Amino acid sequence: MNIIEKILFNHSVEPVKTISPGDIATVNVDRAIIVDMAALHPEFVDNPPLKPFDPDKISLVFDHYVPAPSIEIANRVNRLRKLVSRWGIRDFYDTGRGGISHVLGGELGWFRPGSLVANTDSHTVATGAFNTLGRGLGTPELMNIIATGKTWFIVGETVKVKFSNRMRKGSSAKDVFFNLASITGDIPGKNVEFAGSGIKSMGMDERSSISTMCAELSAEFAVFPFDGILKEYMENAGVSRYKAVEPDNDAAYADEVEIDMASVEPMVAMPDRIINNIKPVSELGRVNIDVAVVGSCANGRLSDIRDVAEVLRGKKIDRNVRLTVTPASRKIYEEANRLGYINTIVEANGLVTNPTCGACLGGHMGVVADDDTVISSTTRNFRGRMGSSKAHIYLGSARTVAISALNGYIKGDLNE
Amino acid sequence: MNNITGKTWLFGDDINTDLIYPQICYTLPEREKPLHAMEANRPGWASMVKNGDILVAGRNFGTGSSRPAADNLRKLGISCILAETVNGLFLRNAVNTGIPALAVHGIRDVLKEGDIITVDFRNSIVRYGDKTLSFKPLPSFLMDIIENGGIINVLKAKGLLGEPL
Ligand code: SF4
Numbered sequence: 183m184n185i186i187e188k189i190l191f192n193h194s195v196e197p198v199k200t201i202s203p204g205d206i207a208t209v210n211v212d213r214a215i216i217v218d219m220a221a222l223h224p225e226f227v228d229n230p231p232l233k234p235f236d237p238d239k240i241s242l243v244f245d246h247y248v249p250a251p252s253i254e255i256a257n258r259v260n261r262l263r264k265l266v267s268r269w270g271i272r273d274f275y276d277t278g279r280g281g282i283s284h285v286l287g288g289e290l291g292w293f294r295p296g297s298l299v300a301n302t303d304s305h306t307v308a309t310g311a312f313n314t315l316g317r318g319l320g321t322p323e324l325m326n327i328i329a330t331g332k333t334w335f336i337v338g339e340t341v342k343v344k345f346s347n348r349m350r351k352g353s354s355a356k357d358v359f360f361n362l363a364s365i366t367g368d369i370p371g372k373n374v375e376f377a378g379s380g381i382k383s384m385g386m387d388e389r390s391s392i393s394t395m396c397a398e399l400s401a402e403f404a405v406f407p408f409d410g411i412l413k414e415y416m417e418n419a420g421v422s423r424y425k426a427v428e429p430d431n432d433a434a435y436a437d438e439v440e441i442d443m444a445s446v447e448p449m450v451a452m453p454d455r456i457i458n459n460i461k462p463v464s465e466l467g468r469v470n471i472d473v474a475v476v477g478s479c480a481n482g483r484l485s486d487i488r489d490v491a492e493v494l495r496g497k498k499i500d501r502n503v504r505l506t507v508t509p510a511s512r513k514i515y516e517e518a519n520r521l522g523y524i525n526t527i528v529e530a531n532g533l534v535t536n537p538t539c540g541a542c543l544g545g546h547m548g549v550v551a552d553d554d555t556v557i558s559s560t561t562r563n564f565r566g567r568m569g570s571s572k573a574h575i576y577l578g579s580a581r582t583v584a585i586s587a588l589n590g591y592i593k594g595d596l597n598e
Numbered sequence: 599m600n601n602i603t604g605k606t607w608l609f610g611d612d613i614n615t616d617l618i619y620p621q622i623c624y625t626l627p628e629r630e631k632p633l634h635a636m637e638a639n640r641p642g643w644a645s646m647v648k649n650g651d652i653l654v655a656g657r658n659f660g661t662g663s664s665r666p667a668a669d670n671l672r673k674l675g676i677s678c679i680l681a682e683t684v685n686g687l688f689l690r691n692a693v694n695t696g697i698p699a700l701a702v703h704g705i706r707d708v709l710k711e712g713d714i715i716t717v718d719f720r721n722s723i724v725r726y727g728d729k730t731l732s733f734k735p736l737p738s739f740l741m742d743i744i745e746n747g748g749i750i751n752v753l754k755a756k757g758l759l760g761e762p763l
Contacts, residue, residue: 206737222624223666225750232760254625261763268763304663304687318664320691322749329758336737338686368612368658370683400661400685455612457658544621564616564662571620571638 184340184433185405186373189315192427193298195332202434205337211239213292214327215301216265217283218244221258223321234269235331241273241292242266243283248538251546281511281537284308284394284479288386289513291421295408300327305479305561310374310393310405311386313412313426317402338402339436340373341366345380347444352596354489355388356481356559356579358441359395360449364460365439370400372436375429377407380443386415387485394480395561398456448594450557451577454565463582463594473556474499474587475568476580477508477535478542481559484514486580491523493584494530500590505532505583506548508540532587544568550575557586599698599719599741602652602678607643608711609636609655615662615688619670632673649675652715656681656706660688660699668692668699678717680705680724680733693740696748702733 183191187201193209194201201207214234220226234240242265250256266274273290280286284305287293293312300306300317302324309316317335319327327333343362349355366374374396381389389406396404406412408426416424448463476482476490487509499505507527509515515537518524524534533548540547542560549569550556556568556575559582563575578586582594617639623631635644653671659681660667668691671679679692679699692699700717702724709715709726716725719741723730735741746752753759 206739219624219665224628227763229750229754229759230763231753232758252625264763302664318687320664320666320668320687320694322666322694322753323690325759326694326749326753329753329756334739336686368661368683370658370661370685398661400658400683402686455614457612457661562616562662564614565638566620567616 184429185375185427186315186340186403188427189296189298190335190337201337203337203339207335207337209298209333211300211327211331211333212297213239213241213299214324215241215243215283217246217303218259218262219246220302220321221262226321226325227261231325231329234328237270238272240271240328242271243275243280243286244277245282246539246543247545248277279512282479282539285510288312289511291419294421294424295412295426296424300324300333305394305397307397307401307404308390308394308479310403311389313406313408315403338371338373340375341369341437341439342435343374343376344378344440346378346442347380348383349443349446350596353446353448354579354581355391357446357449358443359392360451360460361441361446363399363456366399368400368457371402373402374404382409387483391480447596448579448582450592451563453563453574453576463592466592469592470555470590471503471557471586471592472554473550474503474505474583475541475548475558475560476583477540478560479510480561481580482508482510484517486559487518487523489581490584491526493581495526497530497588499531499587502590503587505587506535506541507532508535508547509537511537541568557583557592559583599745601716601718603716604650604652604677606652606654606709606711606713606715608709611656612658612661613655615660615665615667618667619665632670635670635674644674647674650677651675652677653679654705654709657683658685660685666691668695668697672697682706693743694749696744698736698744700733702731704731
């Protein structure tokens, strides 16, 4: 079995001999995460599960709408707060405390190697960086998990992605992902398992960026192997009880993709989608921008904010550009502050917001207008994603966004 | 499950959740939400859909977020979704709201919009004209959820849901 099959096997409700593609795995869930968006689902607030299977395995995280952008949403999320005492949940992260669930969960040790996580948000595949299976699910389905502690998966085939060498300075994990996406295209129902010597050159931020973005391939799971870097991360997070999972020697894969990270250059996703829509920045021609955004569960991490600060240090962004930078969690925000990154960005005329999903979902904190051209380090560029459906949204790495903000047009640079 | 017969609407590849359920739907009254389905890619479509119609699409249907996109289609009256491939999260959301979403290889290229087709669940085939295409059936426990009208009904029947917040 490969890593994915093995984790499903280890969580199987009924004893099974093995797990392979085509099987239906019924599994126990180690942690269920509810985000504030659940407040916008009438079935959840009107008829929430009577009681959770285990209150200590439930997390409630406010992230999408922090702080609430309207009276309507403020009222709705207040209803969600009642869950904390009703269910006796310990892991509640209100505004000002936590951050985006896919980032916060890593920081707090919720994503234990070898474990299985369910979350109401589609980028839950982010947990794969932690050798953890995570699936984004609809709110009604999460209600079922909260009530029963169980769910099911139709086991898909797995694509093995082997990384070699290391990234050049100036290219980043987002570019590596774009490279991957341009090779695989969409892979609905399939999994990704990462391997290869290149992994050891990537920190948890980079791995998380890549696993998070695999939601855009329509992948079920996208999992990294366990290694010394993850081990050390878990130690620092104060987590020692877990069972990391390695692939068997005879593990089966449907396909194998090799990526030489040293050959990856800065790339962008052209407006409206990622799949079949990737271009190296060097081939883009001149695209002037109005808006630049750095943030999201994929690329609002400390290393992203650092990249932005490095690019902007001592400079001013182009006078026609509005730059918004949104750290993904309070911890990142504090660190970025301590290291002077936030000040650097503010001095360059960038706007730094509180941790939230914000502009990524077009809900608040930088909603874009008709005909705005946007370069963003967020996860998705579906039409209308960040506000107006008449905006043109390009996606790139945080570094590419920062360099573009300085220049007023989309620019990536291997030397800058 | 009985056969579903209906008139088809055709869509292309990569139809995503944000097209099916635009961001603004979240805070609209329930009955208005479905009327915004596909307004960015096909304005006016939602108001033309009739109860029982079947949606046929290309690759990777329903890619995107966990939002209740399938609800919007069900509330418009869509009875069944057939696509070359279906995003896994969308498939779950469709089942959990009570409509089948099936991957039917080749379906997108053999139909004209407006064709009347029949989805035959017992034989796992789609009948169009005098031809057929076969599909891999959904596991029976998922068909049970669909026949119960979605997971919320199942949870209610089991007494697992509580008082409003
Ligand atoms: S940052 Fe964007 S992609 Fe990530 S959870 Fe928030 S809205 Fe979703």
